[in-house]
Amino acid sequence: MPLPHSPTRRRLSEPLPQLLFLLRWVVLAGLVSLLAGTASAGFLVALAWVTRHRELHPALLLLLPAGGLAVGLLYHYLGQSVARGNNQLIEAMQQPGAGVPLRMAPLVLLGTLLTHLVGGSAGREGTAVQMGGALAAALYRRLPARQLRLRPRERRLLLVAGVSAGFASVFGTPLAGAVFGLEVGRLGRLRYAALLPGVLAAFGADWVTRAWGVGHTHYPIPVVPALSLPTVAATLGAAILFGLAARAFIEATHRLQAAFSARIAWPPLRPAAGGALLLALAAGLHYSGLVPDVSRYLGLGVPTIVAAFAAPLPAYAFALKLLFTALTLGAGFKGGEVTPLFFIGAALGSALAAVLPLPVALLAGLGFVAVFAGAANTPLACLLLGLELFGLPAAPYLALACVVAYLFSGHRGIYSAQVVGEAKHPRDARQQGRPLSALRS
Template sequence: MNPSTKITARPSRRNVDYWLKIYLFAAIIGALGGGVAIILRISIDGIRYFFTDILLPLITIKVGNYNLGLLFLPIIGALIVGPIISKFAPETKGSGIPVLFESMALKGGKLRGRVGLTKIFVSSITIGSGGSAGIEGPIALIGANMGSIFGSKLRLNPMEKRLLMTCGLAAGIAGSFHAPLGGALFGLEILFQGVTLIESIPVFFAAAIGALVANLFFETNHVISFTLNSVNPQEFGIFLIVGIIFALIAFIWIKFHHGALLSFKSIKIPEWLKPTIGAIFTGIIIVFTPMGMGLYGTGINGIENVLENPLIPLLFLLFGILKMISTSATIGSGGSGGIFGPSLYIGCMYGGFFGYTLEYFFPNFIENPQLYCFIGMAAFFSALTIAPLNITFILVEMTGVTHLITPLLIASVASYFVSRVLLRGTSIYTLLLKRGETSLKSETIFKMENIRVTDIMSTNLITVSPDLPILEFARMSSEHGLEQFPVLDFGKLVGIAYIDDLFNLNYEQWDSITVNQMMKPVNVTIEPERSLQNCMDKMHEHELRAILVTKEIVVEDDKKDIILLGILSQNDIIRAWEQQKQE
């Protein structure tokens, strides 16, 4: 196997050692991911205890039945995390999933080492102080960061690094929610699509190890308590309709969330102060709603409360709307946290609204209105992330109710299909990741792996001599509309010259300078059969604006020679990317 291409899908006797190494790495990353899930949970619980049990009594301001001191908890948290995120690690802003997309697709799986520890700290404070955010984004970024560091230290190739990043993410999710199957599917469905079954096995293995490690520390009770003895087959059609409706609700919220992000981005105040603005909105909502209703923090406790003590339909609707606002305020302003917990809460509230409204009008038809809370969770998250499978199995593992699989799949697949059409393949995680007019998508890496360099390289080569005067070089660039030229000296490739570098030279010296004095040496080339993703990895690693496509041939007396076949520039890659988007 050529280690610079991709992970082979056919382990044989020759590469058994290789796969043993991969599984060993996956086990190590899985154990670390489970350990980080423990640390993050303890950290959030500890900070929440400090804010609500120690700090709140000191700043309590009672006005009737309302405690205005609650307003200041998320504000204090935002004032702590804002400067840290802005000055130390901007990657820790928001959920962290978009950062992973960018790292996996464009940076060869590289993440700065400081990101993981910083993310634990800022996300714990954001969520513990009352910010409306989830833990899936933080744990995903932290777990993937460990995989990236591990892969970099061992000098693994980019595809192996991406696999270990996915293992770390899956293990963290599995350990956080006691959901090894859902954790693995989260990584594969949202982050690393297109891998073969054999390539995905280490991810499931890492997720199982992560869940095992976390379960050794925490009780293995289900995250959400729920009992369902059976499902009325006559309601399956309603599940389908509800799934479609939730896709529309998710689409509206994504647009609102996107608008909030852009609005906060446009505010002319220091970046470190922006989370405080969002915290004010969140704090106001917390003040005027009961603490146990889930508007404080992730919202998981609110889900448990409404399942035990159902609300009237209008209150379900109201709390769902308020959670939408507070989550967009927290994350959109630059707070640190994901959308998993809040999206489950929002889905639960709207699902409860539909379920109990239907029960009111059709009491003999709706057997269990609480079921619609779970239908709402699955359909809403599926529509937001364009990922119907992982949410189905995460909810089944979080509740231990296997009867949920069929209803959840019906609703989540329906919402997935409608949302994919509405969002054109993007998701709430990738909407802001654009290059020009092109958005990163979860399948970007898979698509780039299936495009060969030879399919898109420019073969209309115009070469120049190293002795060519600069003014003549500029004239050739203008005449042919090209920005880079291979430099050949008596047929031998010696460099590459960029027209942009011309402007770094003193204009008065142009008459006396030749291409030889401005060209860049060619230390890295790529073969035509390599994938476009491999090409992007090389260009990022060596900071190249263009890369020459070459092929090694054998000449007389077994001597080898390099022939120039083409050139691939950043513009060529962007055009290929846009073509994939149109298809």
């Protein structure tokens, strides 16, 4: 019979802490999933209604300056503590003492719906992620810490779970959502301590959203050619362009944001001025006849993304969406960057089908995930996103596109609070440990 403190007894008791850890996070992730999945379902339903209402009433575009002023006033008087959005969440995941107020959730929800109601070019990922993170932080503050044995550092794990849940539920991609929460905080590093919370919350939130009857868009890639030297070369060339497109989007957004801040002292006027510029630009392109249907480049643009998989889009389509989105977000409207990045990448890939020996649907799918990989510095999450959306046959092409685009976007990103955990190139090793905002400045 083994002694009380023998190695055999210790080995037999080792699974007990892991079992308790698992049970605790099943409960916590279940709560996060319920909150984030329900919030995302309500948000997606409201966003679909707002989008349909704007499409039925094109005159709402005339309210772009007024809508911008409303969003600016909302955040100036009620939301200064949460104005940094996703960057604030990333900082909270990195620093145990950083807080995320609950008001972030309703404010970003209302701000995003206002942005889309008047035709701003923005996405939905930022809204879902911020709602998930804010609800997870609020849950931490209200949980019975002693009963669940929570520690202050576990606030960061709950935040990762909230971010993963928000991303997974808004796109219907739980694997990508789980890894996105692990990958987004540090460029080139994964937070494995949050692997279990992220996976549980992502799959749970996706299930909750679907249980509410909310579906997601499908993007078919019917034909994937066998790997060959020409197809690999074409993929690498396209991936370089996808990385450079991500870089251009990042630079344009940051430069416009800096320009609005430098020239307009009162913050609420910045999105109002941006709305006026966006309206003038859209009207000029429409009445000049240069662009047949400018409205397809405003709002989410999901129908145009779907169209990119069916036939090549005009070469200017990706650039126009890039400009409209950079102007919308740079001026201070609210919403995410990811769906516009899907649009930019799919449109660019679709246009490249005219010169590259790859099917249009495959090139659109590669651009869809690769531009996002380069802009968000999350290549693994984007690879999983592509596998969940497009299927396993496209895996080699998706992997090449995501990794190369990630490399060619450089040490830039849509999330300036990201810290360089491991440099993309050995010559940049001195940049490790620095946030992207410091590198940009």
